[in-house]
Amino acid sequence: MSSSKTHSAQNANSQEPKLPSVLFCYGCEKEKPIHSFSKTQITKAMSNIHNRYAPKGRTTKRHHTTCKQCTPQQNTSLTCMVCTKTMPLDKFAKAQRKNAEKARCIECMKKQQDEDTDDSEDYDESEDGSYNETWDDIL
Missing domain, CATH: 3.30.60 (Wheat Germ Agglutinin (Isolectin 2); domain 1)
Known part of the structure; x- marks a missing residue:
């Protein structure tokens, strides 16, 4: 056959x-x-x-x-809500791409983060400026 x-x-x-x-x-x-x-x-x-x-x-x-x-x-670009520039998706973090109306580009997020760290005050030993004793001082 x-x-x-x-x-x-x-x-x-x-x-x-x-x-x-x-x-x-x-x-x-x-x-x-x-x-x-x-x-x-x-x-x-x-x-x-x-x-x-x-x-x-x-x-x-x-x-x-x-x-x-x-x-x-599929969307290939987003508009940053801070700087209002329209950029490709790779300029945005993945978490920012999920909500297109509130998306912030990586550059604007870095600027905001840098501003937040500059605004923080240096840590003092105490708020009222007084000296705190330690066990070595007591003994």
Whole structure:
């Protein structure tokens, strides 16, 4: 027998559903070809059609798939609330990137930290300037 023959029962037990040729985009409200969607959006759409792990083969949540044109792009810059300069993300600490409205750049954070350390007073031995005795003084 040659290996080039295919059997009619080949992939008969396959649980994977076939990809549709078009999907509905909720952004532009049009049906578009499958290549207009990212892999993530296709996966979401397929979970609406069939999910072998979900009860009755379908998920209860309806995913609103959007095409590549309607999907928002990742932010590549932020505006510092102190100096009001718009800079790339690498000029901001990761903690500052989480809240874009209150983001402060690394440079402004360093300036603030330097000002805070300069404002602190030197530590005195006592607040009233009196001399505190030690055990050596007593003995």
